[in-house]
Amino acid sequence: MDTEHILEMRGITKTFPGVKALSDVTLAVRRGEIHAICGENGAGKSTLMKVLSGIYPHGTYDGEIVLDGEVQEFRGIRDSERQGIVIIHQELALSPYLSIAENIFLGNERAARGVVDWNRTNAEASRLLARVGLAERPDTRVSDIGVGKQQLVEIAKALSKEVRLLILDEPTAALNDEDSAHLLALIEGLRGEGITSIIISHKLNEIEKIADTTTIIRDGQTIESLDMHGDDPVTEERIIRGMVGRPLDHRFPDHTPVIGEEVLRIEDWTVHHPVDQARKVVDGASLTVRRGEIVGLAGLMGAGRTELAMSVFGRSYGTRISGRLFKNGVEVTAGSVQEAIGHGIAYATEDRKRFGLNLIDTVQHNISAAALGTLSRGGVVDREEESKIAERYRKDLNIRTPTVTALVGKLSGGNQQKVVLAKWLFADPDVLILDEPTRGIDVGAKYEIYTIINRLADAGKGVLVISSELPELLGVCDRIYALSQGRVTGEVARADATQEHLMHFMTMDKDGIAR
């Protein structure tokens, strides 16, 4: 038995009709290590993990999977779980209306003769929760806890299955820094208990911190495996070079802003939670955006960034909204999305799949969705004009799709994001609010998105960028507001901004702020 490696995948080749998604991929994971897999979107990371977990059953691919020296032929996810391989997907697979304990033992119930033993269920769940460091009662509903805690429930669930090899697909993508840090510490803790982890992540700083080995995949092939504890320290730049196949000198395009008149001003903006109406989600926030300026909005999860943006955008979020909204210095009201668009305000959502796109419709129809009125006469859409415009944005934004009549759902994340941007560019707003514009997309596409943002500013638009990635805000914005607990706690010009400085404002307690 090979004692060094818990898992070896040898010569994995997976073809889909007409496409080779994986070509002779090799992956060797040492026992008890944290093994990171990096690669651009579409490089084949997820396909490889689907092969490993049996989602693509044995026989649909070439090559072999060797676990603890034994060749495995998984026919489904149950087979791989029986061997202690558990995969936690980016989109969490918890049932929101069941309790934490019920979720942990879902499909694996603590029961005797078909009758659930609740005492045992809750007791064992409590033990698992303690192990992952989650201080919640096991009978709490999953929908009542945040994403970060839900992630921990997923891990507790994996532990209940006696996991030996834990696969995490983008585990921190939706988490704030604090929750991310906790999760990463937990994964390191599990390593101490002898659990091997494979982690897929776009967050290279995290990989640099916790991974023992990093395997880079590009275009369906293994490019290299880097020992993170070797003599030469492996830097983020080093990993990026492997991912894109060449050094990426600048992660952010150069940009010299030409800043003009104020275009948007919000004064004393307060928003209450739609259900818990006593709670202020945004509390007396004020900010301005000028023409040609890229303004950042920094904040931890729950700081109220998205809520602020959406409430400004036609009261799409919240109740009991108060405050004043000025457009070009004139006070306006925007009680509906239509009105907001009419005032030249656009909001591109952080969750493009749920709120941004109609995935079962074409690229062309999605691009025209927010401004069909300008494309139609007497309620009839000018389809020729529509095609022309879609085609123009396809070229302009370099949207990689065979035709503009392809379904948006078939595109990669970065290209979907470009479709969202195209939709709002076509609506031709004066102020564009971009909520997490680069979430879940790869390094190359990010650069393109930044370039588009710069071009928007150069065209005289005001851009408000919301992002959880501080380097991104520092790299793109001319000025940054920090939000904490619904309040604007700081305003920093690009020249003075550092991550530490911003983080100081972002973690400020609201009681300590002089208004």
Place this chain on the structure above:
Amino acid sequence: MSTTTDVNVPSPTPPGAPRVSIGQRLQGLGGNARQYGIFGALVVIVLLFQVLTDGKLLLANNVAALFQQNAHIMVLAIGMLMVIVAGHIDLSVGSVVAFVGGVVATTMRDFDAPWLVAVLVGLALGALVGAWQGFWVAYVGIPAFIVTLAGMLVFRGLALVVVGETLAGLPSSFIRISKGSLPNVLGFLNNMDVVTLVIGALAVAAIVVSQLRARSALRKHDLHVEASGLFLAKIAMIAVGIGILTVILSFSAGGTPIVLVIVGVLVVAYSFLMGRTVFGRHIYAIGGNRAAAALSGVNTRKVDFWIFVNMGLLAGAAAVFTTARAGAAIASAGQNYELDAIAACFIGGAAVTGGIGRIAGAIVGALIMGVLNMGLSILSVDPSWQMAIKGMVLLLAVAFDLLNKRRAGTQ
């Protein structure tokens, strides 16, 4: 303006580009195959029953009767398709048909109104009923399933109040709507009704011209067009299909049924509405992703409201057809019409989750149900068994669709 600097931006990964395009091409073909699949299924079912009934199915008078007997389902299917694409359902249309039919009959019998006035009253009442249900769905936010389930009971009850049991003795000018045909003003050619032949020829010409124009528009913008062979074959099949139908109808006792003309006009108008107008686009957008549509500035409530008003209007039209065909308003009329219309939409490829579906598909779905009804009746199959068979066809059609999609999805 700093455009993309070629040093820094990774170029599109070479193996990535063809990957998408091949996948898309397969997907496109699958989409087309599905479109043609439902037409193919109709043709197969027609041929099957033509053989089983020793050629009786396609006798001229039977074909005319096929349209006369199913016009109301086709009209309801048009409205239902829009409701389903928007992600709703309407369970009340059968009851609405009975209720509106009762009022239409009362208008003529008790108030001596001319038939045209009665028809307009029926359409207006249908729209009003639709506005009532649309209000609850769109502005109060009660799921359409509940609102129309309530409506199913409410309007069946009102139908009983208005009609009692039966209101017979309606004027022949009214009955003509469903039973009559276009007048034979152009005489006969070898026993064929010339009016019918002219209409058929015009229909073929219109379809060919519109298809050619659409194709050249795509060409002009260098957009993807289907292979010319496939295109020609499609046009030829449509032309031959309409040609055969025209010739058969021209031999029938009356020529072209009036309802066929009405349904034809509605199909063209509503296909245009769904495919070409802002309103239609908004319906697909709402069904595909309601939240995204709302955040794109679509007034989802307004669209929902008008979809139900329209459904009511078409239910009013179906009530006119049904009442005219029976020559009387019957309190129990319209039983299961909602189910027939819903089945037609799903057989015709509409998605249960909304966002997908076409008027033409729903019409073909309705025709499949109609041909099944007629074929089984000619074969004197027991009505109870007819029901069971129709149920199985619905189940198999949707199962086939699902399997097809799954195969396309697991690329």
